[in-house]
Amino acid sequence: MRGLWQLAWNELKLNLRDPMMVFWSMAFPTLWLAFNALIFKQPIPGSGYEGLNYASFLLPGTIGLVILSASFVGIPITLTTYREMAVLRRFRVTPVKTSTLVLGFAISQLAFAAAGILVLFAIVKIVFNVQVLGSWLLFAGVTFLGMITFLAIGSAVGSIARSVRAANIMIWTVFTPMLMLSEIFLPISILPAWLQPIAKALPLTPINTLLRDIVYGVQLKDLWRLGVLAGWALVGGIVAVAFFRWE
Amino acid sequence: MNVIVECEHVVKRYGEVVAVNDVSLSIKEGEVFGLVGPNGAGKTTLIEMIEGLRAPDSGSIRALGLDPVREADELHEKIGVQLQTTSIQPNIKVGEAIKLFASLYRHPLDRPEGLLQTLSLEDKADSRFRKLSGGQKQRVAIALALVNDPTVLFFDEMSTGLDPQARRNMWELVKAIRAQGKTIFLTTHYMEEAEELCDRVGVIDYGKIIALDTPKKLVSSLGAESKVFFETGDKDITAAEFGGLPAVGRAEKVEGGFVLYTQDNNATLQELVRFADKRGFRLGDIRTEIPNLDDVFLALTGREMRE
Numbered sequence: 173m174r175g176l177w178q179l180a181w182n183e184l185k186l187n188l189r190d191p192m193m194v195f196w197s198m199a200f201p202t203l204w205l206a207f208n209a210l211i212f213k214q215p216i217p218g219s220g221y222e223g224l225n226y227a228s229f230l231l232p233g234t235i236g237l238v239i240l241s242a243s244f245v246g247i248p249i250t251l252t253t254y255r256e257m258a259v260l261r262r263f264r265v266t267p268v269k270t271s272t273l274v275l276g277f278a279i280s281q282l283a284f285a286a287a288g289i290l291v292l293f294a295i296v297k298i299v300f301n302v303q304v305l306g307s308w309l310l311f312a313g314v315t316f317l318g319m320i321t322f323l324a325i326g327s328a329v330g331s332i333a334r335s336v337r338a339a340n341i342m343i344w345t346v347f348t349p350m351l352m353l354s355e356i357f358l359p360i361s362i363l364p365a366w367l368q369p370i371a372k373a374l375p376l377t378p379i380n381t382l383l384r385d386i387v388y389g390v391q392l393k394d395l396w397r398l399g400v401l402a403g404w405a406l407v408g409g410i411v412a413v414a415f416f417r418w419e
Numbered sequence: 420m421n422v423i424v425e426c427e428h429v430v431k432r433y434g435e436v437v438a439v440n441d442v443s444l445s446i447k448e449g450e451v452f453g454l455v456g457p458n459g460a461g462k463t464t465l466i467e468m469i470e471g472l473r474a475p476d477s478g479s480i481r482a483l484g485l486d487p488v489r490e491a492d493e494l495h496e497k498i499g500v501q502l503q504t505t506s507i508q509p510n511i512k513v514g515e516a517i518k519l520f521a522s523l524y525r526h527p528l529d530r531p532e533g534l535l536q537t538l539s540l541e542d543k544a545d546s547r548f549r550k551l552s553g554g555q556k557q558r559v560a561i562a563l564a565l566v567n568d569p570t571v572l573f574f575d576e577m578s579t580g581l582d583p584q585a586r587r588n589m590w591e592l593v594k595a596i597r598a599q600g601k602t603i604f605l606t607t608h609y610m611e612e613a614e615e616l617c618d619r620v621g622v623i624d625y626g627k628i629i630a631l632d633t634p635k636k637l638v639s640s641l642g643a644e645s646k647v648f649f650e651t652g653d654k655d656i657t658a659a660e661f662g663g664l665p666a667v668g669r670a671e672k673v674e675g676g677f678v679l680y681t682q683d684n685n686a687t688l689q690e691l692v693r694f695a696d697k698r699g700f701r702l703g704d705i706r707t708e709i710p711n712l713d714d715v716f717l718a719l720t721g722r723e724m725r726e
Contacts, residue, residue, distance in 0.1 A: 178522035189510045265500040266523045267492045
């Protein structure tokens with residue numbers, strides 16, 4: 173575990189020095205929420221979400237967006253870029269362990285995503301008076317589990333993909349359906365019936381659904397899905413370390 | 420003297436190509452060993468097998484008594500490596516990189532940041548790696564190789580692509596590191612670099628070690644003659660008159676003067692001055708050309724080192 177915190181701290185600083193990373197993880201989600209909230213103002217009538225303002229409805233999905241862009245996209249791009257540039261090769265001639273390296277990168281992305289979410293929160297709370305009727309602690313807990321799950325899946329992609337190009341293709345193959353189907357924009361209830369089970373099987377969906385239920389203070393259901401998420405996280409982590417390639 | 424690296428009948432193939440072909444050698448504690456050969460001779464493949472980056476197809480390698488592949492972590496604690504091209508995170512600052520890499524070892528230097536001074540990088544501590552010049556990047560690579568106070572250092576083509584001044588600086592560094600009693604294994608395709616730095620040199624070509632000795636012995640084993648050039652304005656002198664000078668094998672008239680082929684250029688020079696005095700002609704612009712490792716390579720392979 174030697175060097176773990178140094179690795180994580182360094183990568184966090186490097187992320188903050190990358191304007192693209194900062195834009196997509198910190199600025200874009202907030203802008204996206206603000207844009208939608210200003211245009212639509214009200215939740216879709218009849219969706220059952222009229223109780224709170226539209227910004228509050230958008231918050232869970234936007235957090236899902238940060239989880240995708242900061243914890244899911246960041247790590248495979250970092251891993252494959254460092255592999256192509258032979259940065260990993262330089263680490264290979266040190267005694268650092270594969271697991272320490274991957275974990276260090278993952279922790280930095282976690283901190284980065286957490287920072288992105290805090291920025292989002294602070295702004296939308298002040299500007300749009302976003303409300304969370306349920307438990308804040310539970311809200312933070314589900315968010316955290318979501319970040320861990322996607323970090324693990326992202327690390328697995330980073331280990332399996334042979335190049336940055338391949339990583340990009342894999343990322344967007346995973347990203348796009350979740351963008352459409354995982355309740356970021358639209359509640360699952362308005363999807364056609366045949367699409368609903370597919371949407372529910374995507375790992376981002378239960379995170380967004382649970383977060384939205386917490387926002388609206390409704391009774392949480394299907395908590396077993398949290399176990400599925402933990403399973404995704406475990407499998408992702410194991411694949412990431414087992415298939416890790418230095419070059 | 421302890422043996423630090425031991426290679427026995429090491430073979431590495433890439434498809435049809437035999438990159439390293441039955442190489443055996445041993446490196447002793449405290450020496451600077453140079454692996455010399457043209458590009459593509461197998462230098463990098465061999466050094467990277469010793470560093471544990473590649474596994475040999477057959478033969479055995481021990482470095483500090485360890486198996487470089489199976490005991491890589493243990494070996495990496497104790498060695499310092501400068502890869503042929505070192506790339507670290509492009510936006511990392513030099514000071515951060517040294518601190519980060521030092522943190523990966525069990526026993527780093529007490530003050531790794533002191534390396535900035537050793538390598539004349541003090542004013543670059545806050546510069547990003549990608550903004551550095553080639554020579555500065557290479558010095559960072561050496562600094563990273565030193566953060567764990569290693570027993571053995573591996574330098575792969577450390578001065579390739581550097582300007583002459585930066586290359587000189589690298590040489591001074593190697594000498595300073597050697598003076599600390601560390602063992603150094605380096606590869607180069609510059610013969611003068613090997614002659615300047617190495618206690619022993621292994622000449623490698625097409626994956627085979629074709630000669631291995633001190634630079635001096637390699638050169639003298641050639642039995643090659645030194646050349647002494649001199650100019651003289653005296654038209655009466657003939658080449659035959661120099662045949663009697665000590666160690667001179669033969670003499671030739673060339674444009675503006677003569678060239679003497681000798682086994683001992685010092686003796687020849689002394690006698691030449693005396694002879695000119697006695698014979699009463701003026702000597703001008705004396706130059707000597709001593710055979711070097713380039714000639715060794717040429718003699719062994721029939722090819723020039725540099726294409």
